[in-house]
Structure formats: C-alpha cells, structure tokens
Amino acid sequence: MYVVVVYLQNERLYSNLFVKICLSIIMVYIAYLPNNFKKLFKELIMFYLISFVFGGSAFALLYFVKPENIMIRNGVYVGNYPLKIALLGGIVGFTITHIAFKLVKNKISTKNMYCEISIEINQKTTNVKALIDSGNLLKEPISGYPVIIVEKYKLVGILPSNILGNLKEILQGNYSDEDTDNELEYYLPKFRVIPFSSLGKQNGMLLGIKADKVTIFFEEENILIQNSIIGIYNEHLDKNEKYTALVGLDLLERRNDSEFTSNIKV
Template sequence: MVLTNSERITGYNVPTGREVNAATELNLYIDVLFFINFTMDFLVLSIVRRAMKYRLIRWRLILGAVLGAAWAVFAAAFPYLPVLLEMAVTYLGVSTLMVMTAFDLKRPKDIGKGLIALYLAAVAVGGIMEFLYQHTKAGYYIEQILRGNTGKAIPFYQLIFLGAGSYFGIRVMLRWLPGLWKAKSNFYEVTMHYRGKEKKVTALLDTGNRLFEPVSRRPAHVVTYEAVRELCESVSEVVYIPFGSVGKSNGVLPGIFLDEMEVRQGDDVRIIEKPLIAVSKKALSSSGEYQMLLHDE
C-alpha cells in the first residue's frame, strides 16, 4: 500500500498495483538453537552453582540445561502461544524446574533463592552478550549461523573454541575472585551435622581461641546457644571446658561432640569429624555478623 500525505484520509490511500510483499522467510535450525541455548543455560547454571556454593552434580547440571534448551526450542517451534502464558512458563515453571533439577533443591525457601540467583546470573550474562552483540562481530556471526548462512558464519569449530574459552575464562575469574576475598577475610560458612540434622552458621576464625578439652586436648570451637538450640535439642554427652576471660578467670562452658562439621570458604572445604563445640549463652558478635568462633588448629 502506498500512503499519501495523510493516512487518516482513507480516500487518498488506494491500491496502485505496485504494492510490495514484505514477508521475510527465516530458516530456523533446531539443532543449532538447542546447542546455543544449552550452552548458555549450562554457563548460567554453573555461575549460580559457584555463587551459591551448591554441591556439584554434573549430570544434574546438564539435565537442568537440557530442560531450559528444550523449552527454548519448543517456544520457537510454536510461536503462537499467548505471551503471558509463555512468560509464566519460562520465568516460573521452567526456571523452577531448572534450579530444582540442577541443584537438587526441595524446600520452597531454597528454591526461591535459587531462582533469584538464576535471574541475576542471566541478567549479568545477558548484559555481556548484549555488549558483544552490539560492539563486536559476535552477534553477526551468531545471526548468520541461525539463518543458515554457513558461508558468512564463523566456522563451527571456532565457535566451539570461543564458547569454551569464554566459559573457562569466567570459571577462572570465579575461582580467582573468592581467593582474593579469602586473603582479606577470616569469615567462613560452617555447616554443623548432628543426628541427621544440620545447621549453617557464619564463623569467624579466632586466632586467640585457646580452648581445649582438658582430658583429650581436643580444640573447642565456640558457638552461641541460639545457633545450636534446634540442632541439639537432646544430647547424650556433655563435657565441660574451662576458660578464662576478662573479669572471669575460672569459667566453664558446656561442650558437645557433633557428628561432623563442614567449614567452607569459597571453593575450599574442610571436613572436621567429631568436632567439639563449646556453647555460649552470650552473643559472640554485637551486630550478629557471626555465630561461631573457629579454633585455629
């Protein structure tokens, strides 16, 4: 249709016989679309796992990425789904399945945290990809691959190397940054295990902690009563650990032997079997920043 000066005056806009059919045909290669989405989903899930310190289960991570890529292919193959339905399935249904599958999450609170981390990681990666698309030839090459113009597209093996290099480059950064933080931090994430229960707390490495059980000379880690109240509702054995502090030279703290304690900082994890914890009714941090003092031995 050829328009004249005013599109509101319909009498002016009459067929001339010279109209152009502007329809565009786009060949969509499902295998390429699946591969690209799988790669990006795997990258995003890997970033989430490292940021949230989830346990690595490779087959779950791969399956989570497969779910995301499969939905992307389905949505592309059937583009007539209502927009609201597609958004709900993508951002709630499929995303939830991805984090539950990849990280074996079951509790609603943990799933919610995983979803938020997934969205943040996706936004970060999306921002990087948008920058590359707008300011480099990466976007052009990817578009040519999707259109099937193999003559103009980057060779497939180079795309594989580029993707692998980007992935491992990000992994190196994620390994390096926590290491840099570790050098400046004495804080740890500690998971205490006792009779099938577990409790996570934030711990401070206390180089001045000199508490030992007097008979076995086992080092004692100090934890607040509030932190272990639900974990150790009933105990079979209690030992008493003498301590001295300003204003109290002959005090004692009740001690409990846990089943296991996992001490984590970044990618470094240390398992302590049968750790001894001394329970303090007083808060260890006025701001509540940490709930445990780790022994330095």
C-alpha cells in the first residue's frame, strides 16, 4: 500500500509524517485485525521494528557496495536495487531478528511462563495452573483438536474415580461394560487415545477426554477454547508442583486466528 502511494502525484501529502503513520496503522490493522488498541500498538511496534531491521540492513549493504545507485523520493529509496543486495539484506535482517528474539525469549519473566486454566466437563469445573510449553504440540490425530496435558490428580473433582483409577485398563481396552454405570456412559464416548513421544517416554499412549469448555486466563484475556482434548497424565509434571498442566504456546500465539479459540475481553 505504502509503495503505491509513494508514486502518487501529491508528494507533499504523502511525505507528511502523520500520514505515513496513519498508513502504517491501516496496513497493520488490515493484516492482523487486532481486537483492541493494546494489540494494535504491539503489532505496530513489531511492524516498524522488522521494517527498520530488514530495510536498514539492505540499505546499509547497498551503501557499501553501490552507493552511486542510491536515490531518494519522498523519503523512500526508489532507485536501482540489485536483487543480490535485496536477498543478502533479507538474510542479514533475518539473522539479526532471530538472534534478538532468541535473547528476549530467554529473558521472559516467570510470570509470563504460566497461565490459569478452567476446565469444564459434564457441568463440573476445575482450575489448574499450567506451564506455557513451546514443546507441547500434541493434537488429537483424528479431529486435530489441541491437547492440554493435565495431571489426573487435578481432575478428581470433575471425573469419576473409577475412570481415573483405571486409565491403563481403558487404554488397553480391558475396561469391561460390567464396570460401567449410567454416569460412566456419558464419559466413555468422549475418550480419545493420543500418541506421544515426550513426557519422558517414547512412542507412548495418553488417554484423553474431550472437554465441554476450556478457558485460559492469559495476559488480561479470557481465551475460550471451543474444541480441545484434556490429556490425562498419570504422574506429576513438576516435582516442585509449581504447575499441574501443560498448554502449548502455539495455541496461545494463534489465538486471534485459530478455529479452536475466541477471545473474551476482561
């Protein structure tokens, strides 16, 4: 969009700083559709940061390699721009951005590593503290629903004890109909078997159950998970019990465009 208006006849208008900022805001809004001003501001800062890094890297390379090609129109470079300079500038900009984000990620505060989760099954609710885990990419293989791993001890209030006490038998198909009653008939169709290669075990199987509703409380937002599977973990996830669940970082990062999530303003 900005590249187009640069070539319009009204140079004075489009060289105005205020107009440039307005055009940037419009581009960011169209691209990301932020649902509040705070998110719009964050996306705008990210837009300028990436633009400055990539544009600055390419322009600096051109200045050192072929300074005679530098021409400015309305404050924007519009001269001959060799393809190899553009590609090399992109590589340098990507490297700088990658290193910078890696350094910042390593300094994320402990507060941002955790979130609170409310799980509802059969009109019963429990709250757990979850670690935001970038390595948790588990999905239910048939539906593709995201999997939130929860210690079975935190599900005592919402799942019958004869389910939680027979996880292995249910996974192996040895849980006979004689052991069921009218209450269990509600839960059995919700069971899912989830293959995994983590949690200290390779090629394992995790019993999951489809939740009626999951709400994640993160960064002053209530994120409603419309379709998700609760993976029932039979051990403790953390020996210090700082958290009792694992939620994938990918689920939070894609909350604005994910078919499984919707945002509720607090």
